[in-house]
Amino acid sequence: MAPKTASSDGLGGGMGSPESFATLQLEDKKPVQFANHLRAVFPQWAGPDIVQNLLDIDGICEFPDRWHYDELREHSGDEFDNSEVDQDDEDDEGRRDGPDTNVRIPSGIYWREKIRFSAKAIRFPKRIPDLEFLAFVERTYGRRFIPGHWNAGMVGMLHAYTMDNVHGxxxxxxxxxxxxxxxxxxxxxxxxxxxxxxxxxxxxxxxxxxxxxxxxxxxxxxxxxxxxxxxxxxxxxxxxxxxxxxxxxxxxxxxxxxxxxxxxxxxxxxxxxxxxxxxxxxxxxxxxxxxxxxxxxxxxxxxxxxxxxxxxxxxxxxxxxxxxxxxxxxxxxxxxxxxxxxxxxxxxxxxxxxxxxxxx
Known part of the structure; x- marks a missing residue:
């Protein structure tokens, strides 16, 4: 599968997806461009070195909590909270209603979940998913409960996999x-x-x-x-x-x-x-x-x-x-x-x- 072409606007629009644009920058070793892309996507990011914070191996598990793309931001308006998430959720005073849910939830946690399960999310797993085993999982518990997992080919030298959106x-x-x-x-x-x-x-x-x-x-x-x-x-x-x-x-x-x-x-x-x-x-x-x-x-x-x-x-x-x-x-x-x-x-x-x- 040939790599997708990155768009000219630097945000992954047009023919190139945000995922392909970001991963091509990583592959081509363009740290300045990659950092600029991250700052454009995260306008409220706090901290001097956004790339180091994202790619530090000790914090790689936090990676999915810190990605979002234009579609998500466009629908968030001024309420998007991209500050560091407070893990002490019960003490978080900043709460909001989830859309169409009437559920009061911590704003930072809400957006973390929104990012995590957005169709525009990207994650860097520690290992390649075992799709053969995941297929047995899907057959065992049924597609009602288990999202589908797919091999999406290659983006440059990077393996890409997708997972069905989990609703709710x-x-x-x-x-x-x-x-x-x-x-x-x-x-x-x-x-x-x-x-x-x-x-x-x-x-x-x-x-x-x-x-x-x-x-x-x-x-x-x-x-x-x-x-x-x-x-x-x-x-x-x-x-x-x-x-x-x-x-x-x-x-x-x-x-x-x-x-x-x-x-x-x-x-x-x-x-x-x-x-x-x-x-x-x-x-x-x-x-x-x-x-x-x-x-x-x-x-x-x-x-x-x-x-x-x-x-x-x-x-x-x-x-x-x-x-x-x-x-x-x-x-x-x-x-x-x-x-x-x-x-x-x-x-x-x-x-x-x-x-x-x-x-x-």
Whole structure:
């Protein structure tokens, strides 16, 4: 695929896309032109060296948070906030309504999400996406939940990939809507999430390559053993049980499926209905025992605070609705199945969230 021609206006309009213009400047090693392009695109950028800030390898994960293009800026008017995003979102006093959502959200966070999922966004991933594996992910969970990923060819010497736009807004940004009116919309989100998780039970393609079960078990067991030795005594009985039951998750009759860490920012919903519109950020997805990714449910049932994890008032009712929808979607709810699913869920939770649990 031949490189696109950059436009004469220096902003990637006309025949050349913003992506091609920027990447051609990088390829041709034109730092001054590239810096001028960035300053034109980010008129409110703070800091003396915009290129260094963007391309510093230590900050490359922030790259998608700092790109936007003309189409986005034209629709933003004077409200576009391109200052550094305050990660302490709950303390951010600058809030705005998302368009057509009536959701009050921090302005910096709103534009970060807008940039991140704009059709005009560009990202520099740390590695080439495994499109073959992502195709198995799409078949497992369905295109309702998983955006398509495509090879867009080459721009000069750079590989280009595209991802379908994920509509809606993140569950994090729609907390206020989802939790209003007795968390009625959140219940819809949670039931959709149950269908999402359950679909892997039946739909994971048999042709999907899987790791050796013994080797995979050997990567899980030391983590639980370390937690058993280091966590407060109140967790020891549960961890002892998990260590005893862990081999069941790697038996031949238990599916190995594509799993990813689900966070509120990766679950996109329609803020008017609560329905999930898509789940994104599969770059770190890996094959693991069915059920371990159900830990993602927890992020919708509570939130981290300075004093530890705080559950929603009706989290037990919401959790019950989840399990009812989950087993209905699976078509089975035997005692043995429920026990193994619960083991998988806890095995998923402990390695990543034990510090949060310790604050409960």
């Amino acid at each position: 807004i993140s569950a994090y940004l729609s907390r206020e809507q989802l939790r209003a009116n007795g968390r009625r919309l959140l219940n819809t989100t949670i039931q959709d999430l149950a269908s999402f998780f359950a679909s892997a039970w039946r739909n994971t393609p048999p042709s999907m390559p899987i790791p050796d079960r013994g080797e995979l078990y050997a990567s899980y067991e030391p983590q639980l053993q370390q937690l058993h030795e280091g966590l407060p005594v109140r967790f020891l009985a549960m961890l002892k049980r998990l260590l005893k039951q862990l081999p069941e998750l790697f038996a031949e009759d238990w599916p190995l499926v594509p799993n990813t860490d689900l966070l509120e920012n990766n679950i996109h919903v329609n803020p008017k209905t609560g329905s999930i519109t898509g789940i994104c950020d599969w770059k770190d997805a890996a094959v693991g025992p069915f059920g371990t990714s159900i830990k993602g449910l927890e992020c919708l049932l509570g939130e981290r605070t300075m004093k530890g994890w705080r559950w929603l008032p009706n989290q037990m009712n919401l959790r019950g609705q989840f399990w009812q929808a989950f087993y209905a979607a699976m078509g089975s709810r035997t005692t043995e199945l429920k026990q193994r699913v619960d083991t998988a869920r806890l095995v998923g939770i402990f390695p990543d969230a034990w510090s949060s649990l310790d604050g409960c």
